[in-house]
Amino acid sequence: MRVGLTGGIASGKSTVSAVLAELGAVVVDADLIAREVVARGTPGLEAVVEEFGPELLTPEGELDRPAMGALVFADPDARRRLEAIIHPLVHRRSAELEAAAPADAVVVHDIPLLAEVGRAGSFDAVVVVDAPAELQVERMTGDRGWTREDAEARIAAQATREQRLAIATHVVDNTGSLDDLRRQVEAIHAELAERARVSG
Structure with a gap:
């Protein structure tokens, strides 16, 4: 079961990736490999x-x-x-x-620019971690110490939220608590793991 995982900068994709790894998915991290x-x-x-x-x-x-x-x-x-x-x-x-x-593994390819490189079609499922741009900016300025201008420029350089959502088979809404995020990821992983078991 090949899964693409993506999300805009400061959307919480790394957190989702870590939870999936905890749940037993094999995570292939494009940034780390790069x-x-x-x-x-x-x-x-x-x-x-x-x-x-x-x-x-x-x-x-x-x-x-x-x-x-x-x-x-x-x-x-x-x-x-x-x-x-x-x-x-x-x-x-x-x-x-x-x-x-x-x-029978769920292999998650963590690819920040999946929407940009046009490879979504090569995966069995695509999980998009979604957060509104204003929340992304808040996280970058608050957690990372970026200027608002730098944060907005980085968001503008990536695919739009709509472009990412257009390739999604599963969407993780990261506007709530960490517990809420985890619940969504657990449900998605359970579904994908079952599909992998059946096809594997």
């Missing part, structure tokens, strides 16, 4: 340096994430060039992790 494939000493990091230059490295030889983020956030062409390096590497590693999961 960090792994450009870790120091990897061919991925070499390719990034070749494309963008050594000024994007820290003195320790790691990728300077804030500098890279600032560059690609301001320049769509740079973002496409970076994605052309990273996406195939992430895709390959995700496939390896999925192949290692048991046949």
